[in-house]
Amino acid sequence: MVNNMNQYQDHPLEACAERIAEIMQAAPTTQFYQKWTCAKCGERVTMSIPNKLFTRGFHEDCGFTTDIRKSGCNYMLHFSRHMEDQ
DSSP: OOOOTTTSOOBOHHHHHHHHHHHHHHOTTOEEEEEEEOTTTOOEEEOSSTTOOOSEEEETTTTEEEEHHHHOBEEEEEOOOOOOOO
């Protein structure tokens, strides 16, 4: 198995929370999904629950629980575009 731990850009959980709060205030219909790197196998994992940050992440493939407070995380954004009626 290839270890990708250095490939991803994880940031402190608190920094992500602050930035997400700014984004959600400016664009409230946005959804975010937390991402983290599994501390055991190095695989990138995305939470399936939108708009919630977690302090621990369970990787179903390898069975390991990562402490996201220690390892950091990032997030993926889904922006909603509403077209005005013409």
